[in-house]
Amino acid sequence: MISWQTQTGSPEETRCLGELFGGLAEAGLVVLLSGDLGAGKTCFAQGVARGLGVPSGSPVTSPSYSLMHIHQGRVPFYHFDLYRLSRVDDLTDLGYDEFAEGDGLTLVEWADRMTDGLAASITVCIDPLAGQQRRFRFEARDNRGRALLEQLDVRWTASQGPSRTKSRENL
Amino acid sequence: MLVLCIESSCDETAAAVVRDGRELLSNVVASQVDVHARYGGVVPELASRKHVEAISVVVNSALEAASVSLARIEGIGVTRGPGLVGALLVGLSTAKALAWGLGVPLAAVHHMEGHILAPLLEAPLEFPFLALAVSGGHSHLYRVDGIGRYRTLGQTLDDAAGEAYDKVAKLLGLGYPGGALIDRLAAQGNPEAVAFPRPMLHKKNLDFSFSGIKTAVLQHLGTYQQPLEDQQIADIAASFQAAMVEVLTRKTLRAAEQEGLARIVVAGGVACNSGLRAQFGALAAEHGAKVYFPSPALCGDNAAMLGVPANYYLENGRHATNLVNALSSWTLDMAGAD
Numbered sequence: 001m002i003s004w005q006t007q008t009g010s011p012e013e014t015r016c017l018g019e020l021f022g023g024l025a026e027a028g029l030v031v032l033l034s035g036d037l038g039a040g041k042t043c044f045a046q047g048v049a050r051g052l053g054v055p056s057g058s059p060v061t062s063p064s065y066s067l068m069h070i071h072q073g074r075v076p077f078y079h080f081d082l083y084r085l086s087r088v089d090d091l092t093d094l095g096y097d098e099f100a101e102g103d104g105l106t107l108v109e110w111a112d113r114m115t116d117g118l119a120a121s122i123t124v125c126i127d128p129l130a131g132q133q134r135r136f137r138f139e140a141r142d143n144r145g146r147a148l149l150e151q152l153d154v155r156w157t158a159s160q161g162p163s164r165t166k167s168r169e170n171l
Numbered sequence: 172m173l174v175l176c177i178e179s180s181c182d183e184t185a186a187a188v189v190r191d192g193r194e195l196l197s198n199v200v201a202s203q204v205d206v207h208a209r210y211g212g213v214v215p216e217l218a219s220r221k222h223v224e225a226i227s228v229v230v231n232s233a234l235e236a237a238s239v240s241l242a243r244i245e246g247i248g249v250t251r252g253p254g255l256v257g258a259l260l261v262g263l264s265t266a267k268a269l270a271w272g273l274g275v276p277l278a279a280v281h282h283m284e285g286h287i288l289a290p291l292l293e294a295p296l297e298f299p300f301l302a303l304a305v306s307g308g309h310s311h312l313y314r315v316d317g318i319g320r321y322r323t324l325g326q327t328l329d330d331a332a333g334e335a336y337d338k339v340a341k342l343l344g345l346g347y348p349g350g351a352l353i354d355r356l357a358a359q360g361n362p363e364a365v366a367f368p369r370p371m372l373h374k375k376n377l378d379f380s381f382s383g384i385k386t387a388v389l390q391h392l393g394t395y396q397q398p399l400e401d402q403q404i405a406d407i408a409a410s411f412q413a414a415m416v417e418v419l420t421r422k423t424l425r426a427a428e429q430e431g432l433a434r435i436v437v438a439g440g441v442a443c444n445s446g447l448r449a450q451f452g453a454l455a456a457e458h459g460a461k462v463y464f465p466s467p468a469l470c471g472d473n474a475a476m477l478g479v480p481a482n483y484y485l486e487n488g489r490h491a492t493n494l495v496n497a498l499s500s501w502t503l504d505m506a507g508a509d
Contacts, residue, residue, distance in 0.1 A: 037338055038386035042329055062330045062382070064338075065307035066181065067255060070500055093219045095257055 002140040004149045006156060010132050011043045017136065018047020020155050024148050025052065025105045027075040032111030032118060035126030040134050041109045044126065045079055048107060052077050063109070067094055076104030082113045091118075121145035172486060175244045175269065176477040177230065179262030180254025180282045181308065183471070184225035188237035188244075189478025192486075195292050196237035198468060198475040201225040219257035226265050233474070244273060248481020251279035251491070252498030259497035267493050278484035279491035281506035285476035286438040287315060289465040292479060296463055301432040303423045305447075306439035306472075307333035310379045310419075311503070312426045315436070318483040319507020324426050325377025332415060333441045335381035339388050339411050343404055353408045354444050360402070360409030365391055367414040377426045384414050416450045423451075424458050435462045442470045480507070 008014045025031075025048070033041050042062045049060040052073030063069045063081035071077040078099040085091060091114065100106045100119070111118060122145040127135040140146040174192070178185040184201035201221075234241060249266035252259055263279075270277040286309075287302035301324075302313045310327035330338070333350055340349025345356070367387045370380040388411055395403075427435055437451060442464050455462045469476055484490070484507070 037342060038382075038389040042382065046329075059326065059328045059378075061327055062334060064334050065331060066253075068499075093257060094255060 002146045002149060003138060004153055005135060005137045007129065008040075008134050008136065011040065014040045014043045014134060014136075015047035015050065016159065017156065018044040018049075019051040020047075020159065021148075021152055022048035022051020022073075022105070024151050024155070025075075027103050027105070028101050029122070029144070029148070030100050030106045030118070030120040031108070032120045032123045033107060033109050033126070034112040034123070036128065039126040039128050041126060044124070044136075045107055045109065048105070049073060049077055049079075052105060068099075078102075078104050078106040080106065080108040082108060082110040086113060088114060088116050122148065172245045172482055173239060173243055174246045174248050174278075174478055174481050174485065175230070175233070175241075176248040176280075176474040176481055177226070177262045177266050178250045178282070178285070178472060178474040178477060179222045179226065179258050180250045180252065181258060181472060183473070184222045184229050184261070185472065185474035186226075186230045186233035187473065187475035187478060188233055188239050189248075189292070189475055189482065192479045192482030193292060195475050195478070196239065197233045197235075198473055199229050199233040199236060200471070200473055201229050219255070219261060222258055222261035226261055230265065230269075241269075241273065244269075244275060246270075246276050246278065246481065246485040247273075248278045248280050248477045248485070250282045250285065250477060251495060252282065252501040254282060254497075254499065256497050256499045259499070263495070263497050267495075271493060276485050276490040277493070277495070278481040278489065279495050280477045280480050280484070281501060281503055282472075283309065283311065283313075283503045284318070284321065284480050284506050287313060287321075287436050288318065288479040289438055289469040289476040290436050290463040292469065292475060293466060294463065296434065296436070299430075299432060300434035300436055300463075301423065301427045301430060302436040302438060303419065304439045305332045305419065305437070305441035307331055307337065309439060310381070312377050312423060313503060314430050314432070318480050319489075321503045321506060323502060323504055324430070325379065325422070327379040327381060328371075329380050329382035330385060332379070332381055332419060333439070335385050335415065336441065336444075338385050339408075342385075342388055342392060343399075343407060345404075350441060350444065353412060354446055356405045356408035357412035357446055358409075360405030360407070362409040362413035364406035365410040367391070367410055369414055369418050372418050372421060377422055377429075379418065379422065381415070381418075384411065384418075412444075412446045416444075416446050419447060420450045420454050424454055424460065427460055428458065433460050435460050437462060437464050438470065440471045443467050 054071040054073040064083040125137045187198045188196040247270045299316045312325040314322040337349035345352040370383045
């Protein structure tokens with residue numbers, strides 16, 4: 001497993017990480033996001049949308065109730081949220097398969113609620129630390145995910161300066 | 172005009188018969204137990220399939236409850252969006268088929284214009300007015316200058332108000348529906364026990380942000396070493412509700428002042444919240460504003476609320492063609508433009 005992790009110290013820093021990630025994402029990428037209530041999943045998604053060039057006039061809000069939102073950026077942004085779902089059938093009814101690996105970036109919040117597991121290039125787990133600090137653990141599940149994490153590491157390091165603590169494994 | 176209305180944008184399958192955009196003859200929502208019993212078995216939650224299974228029963232129930240035969244229906248109103256495309260298409264296809272089969276016109280309605288016009292089914296209300304739409308998926312402020320004339324003034328930037336209620340209820344270990352349970356507990360607690368943040372209250376814009384209140388509750392819960400006692404839970408519920416209600420009421424009244432509007436509609440599922448109703452009642456008088464709430468049956472998702480705009484569009488020749496498609500993303504400002 002190819003993994004990479006880092007920490008952010010504020011919601012805005014989480015958005016910056018998401019923005020770098022979104023800037024590297026290409027059509028067809030599927031990203032599974034997990035983390036407890038208040039971990040910062042939607043916050044990360046807001047950054048991803050920024051990186052995809054979604055206009056700021058179309059706020060990226062939590063899709064927990066509406067189950068999915070579609071935003072138009074450089075490529076379409078399919079923002080799913082499984083908070084209220086528990087069965088793969090529900091996801092099929094949403095047309096998930098038609099969106100995932102299609103012409104846009106698919107980001108799935110509460111992905112860990114689907115025990116059957118979904119196909120994806122990258123998984124992201126957010127762990128709350130003290131205060132506003134959050135640990136982000138990224139794992140690549142295929143070559144495309146691995147290439148993206150390698151670029152993310154370079155760009156994030158460049159944006160953070162040399163003082164940040166961060167760990168790399170197997171990259 | 173006798174209008175059959177159909178709604179299927181998210182969880183609920185609903186149908187209603189409304190006369191002249193004012194008189195409610197029936198209002199049937201599929202989650203009502205009696206309807207479940209009529210098509211038997213367990214309803215798969217949240218599935219488009221559920222809408223398919225429920226729609227004909229719900230439409231027939233609405234006609235029966237109104238004592239109206241299908242042949243007497245003079246127009247069909249249906250939710251075109253926003254919502255889940257698969258779910259919307261069930262209502263939209265049914266509406267198109269009925270309109271075509273009966274030879275009557277079709278009106279395509281925005282889900283939120285239904286919500287904010289719902290009070291017109293119960294009492295006269297003049298335009299323009301300000302509308303606060305608060306539910307599980309929405310927290311929006313709109314200026315309403317007439318049917319089909321809307322302008323978004325502000326909205327949530329993260330969680331909707333109803334979503335924050337349900338997620339905090341989950342953090343507190345309460346059941347479902349979380350919003351109603353917090354509202355009830357809040358009445359027994361001390362609203363000043365915990366000073367939760369009031370996000371965006373002092374920003375000049377009219378947007379909301381409720382994710383931070385939810386996270387503040389989470390962090391507060393982390394400070395307890397022992398399991399919470401009932402009174403502590405009630406105090407947290409009351410303090411959370413106080414923060415939500417203060418932000419919602421103050422920003423809404425500020426919007427009304429900025430826009431020079433003295434009439435305010437509060438609609439959507441969270442409009443049932445007793446704390447919100449009480450606080451609006453108290454503050455509106457100070458501001459010289461009058462606040463209108465739909466009765467509880469018209470607050471949650473329903474089809475009757477579509478009757479007001481549908482009747483208007485039908486009577487004014489603003490008919491949708493049989494080619495009208497569902498719109499998953501559709502800002503209210505664009506509604507009525509067709």
